[in-house]
Structures are given as C-alpha cells and as structure tokens.
Amino acid sequence: MGLVKYNDLSISSISDVSVLDESMILIKTLTASADETLSFINGTDDVVFDSTYPIYVIKVINAHLDTDDRNLTMNFTTDGTNFNVTKTSTNFRATHDEGDTGGNTTFLYRPAADLAQDTGYQYVGESLLGSGSHTDASICAEIFIYNPSSTTFVKHFIYRSVGMTAGGGGGAEDVYAAGYCNTTSAITGVRFSTRGGGTITIDGTFKLYGIKDS
Numbered sequence: 461m462g463l464v465k466y467n468d469l470s471i472s473s474i475s476d477v478s479v480l481d482e483s484m485i486l487i488k489t490l491t492a493s494a495d496e497t498l499s500f501i502n503g504t505d506d507v508v509f510d511s512t513y514p515i516y517v518i519k520v521i522n523a524h525l526d527t528d529d530r531n532l533t534m535n536f537t538t539d540g541t542n543f544n545v546t547k548t549s550t551n552f553r554a555t556h557d558e559g560d561t562g563g564n565t566t567f568l569y570r571p572a573a574d575l576a577q578d579t580g581y582q583y584v585g586e587s588l589l590g591s592g593s594h595t596d597a598s599i600c601a602e603i604f605i606y607n608p609s610s611t612t613f614v615k616h617f618i619y620r621s622v623g624m625t626a627g628g629g630g631g632a633e634d635v636y637a638a639g640y641c642n643t644t645s646a647i648t649g650v651r652f653s654t655r656g657g658g659t660i661t662i663d664g665t666f667k668l669y670g671i672k673d674s
Contacts, residue, residue, distance in 0.1 A: 490668075531583055585621035
C-alpha cells in the first residue's frame with residue numbers, strides 16, 4: 461500500500477508523490493545458465509548480507525539441473541571463500557506420483573537429507589530427469605535465514621521446496637526443512653550447488669531479498 465502526499469487540496473495540482481518502501485527489498489537477482497554454483501556473498505556484486513536486515517529470503521525459481529535425478533544443495537560461509545559452516549538440520553517430505561500409486565506416495569522423515577554437526581551441503585530439493593524424458597522438471601524454493609550477522613547466537617534457517625521427483629514416472633515432492641549454522645561468527649554468504657555424482661549444471665533464477673524492520 462502506497463502513501464500519497466498532496467501539496468494542496470486539488471488533485472489536479474499534485475506535484476509531490478511519495479511511496480512508502482515495502483518491507484521486502486530485492487537485493488540481487490542471479491540468473492543461472494549452465495552454472496555449477498551460484499553465490500550471494502556480502503560486499504560482492506552489490507550483494508548485501510549483513511546487519512542491514514534481520515531476515516533474508518532467497519527465492520529459487522525453476523532451478524533446472526542438467527543431469528537426471530539430482531539434488532540442489534546450499535551451504536554458508538563466514539569468510540566469503542570457504543562454504544563449510546557446521547550445520548544441524550531436520551528434513552521431511554511428502555510425495556505423490558503422477559500415477560497415483562501407493563508405493564510412490566509417501567510422507568516421511570528423511571535422515572539422509574538432514575545434517576548433524578556437518579560442514580557439508582544442505583539438501584534443498586530434487587529434480588527428476590533434467591536431461592531425460594522430463595526436460596520440463598525444475599525445483600522452486602523459498603529459504604529464510606534469520607539474523608545472519610549475529611555474533612551471539614547460532615543462525616537459524618528454514619525452507620520449503622517443491623520439485624518433480626523420481627517414482628511412478630514423475631511426481632511432486634514437497635520438502636520442509638529447518639536447521640541452524642552452529643557458529644557465533646557472522647554468516648556472510650550463501651552458495652548453491654548440486655549433488656548426486658559427476659559435474660551437474662544449473663539453470664534458473666535465484667533472488668535475494670532483505671526484510672526490514674522485521
């Protein structure tokens with residue numbers, strides 16, 4: 461909702477219009493095109509990822525992997541170079557395949573997709589047959605990172621993603637996950653990569669937002 465300010469009583473004589481800033485501010489958009497990794501690093505390429513905002517949001521829009529049945533992952537950095545922050549997380553998902561078969565329709569906790577004091581990459585979502593018969597497959601996600609610049613507390617993150625997953629010829633995978641970076645050092649960036657073996661590249665759009673006054 462915008463706030464309109466008039467300088468006199470006549471609408472036809474308006475000379476000063478100001479609009480209040482929305483609370484969610486777009487900081488940076490990255491467009492992946494056959495990239496192996498994508499990074500948002502504070503102070504690099506106009507990226508802000510510091511105490512400017514108490515909450516940051518990353519939106520992943522149609523991330524398409526070029527290799528069959530592979531995973532989109534993320535990790536964090538405290539120095540802008542090494543993406544290996546210790547994390548503990550939890551993950552569960554619901555799936556429903558296109559064939560509506562019971563064997564591939566599940567709701568479960570996924571110990572293979574969470575971390576326990578691990579510096580490795582965190583699972584975000586899965587894409588089925590990126591270069592195979594399902595070339596229309598992609599991953600979409602929304603990731604929240606809370607107070608990454610804190611030097612007092614661990615840094616929490618939560619996310620939800622949806623992708624086309626394996627089983628029954630393809631289906632919907634709805635992923636819920638949360639965790640924390642177990643460090644009191646400020647988190648200064650996020651990197652997205654993939655896992656599943658071999659060199660995998662990514663297409664898609666990644667948007668970083670800051671939520672002010674939150």
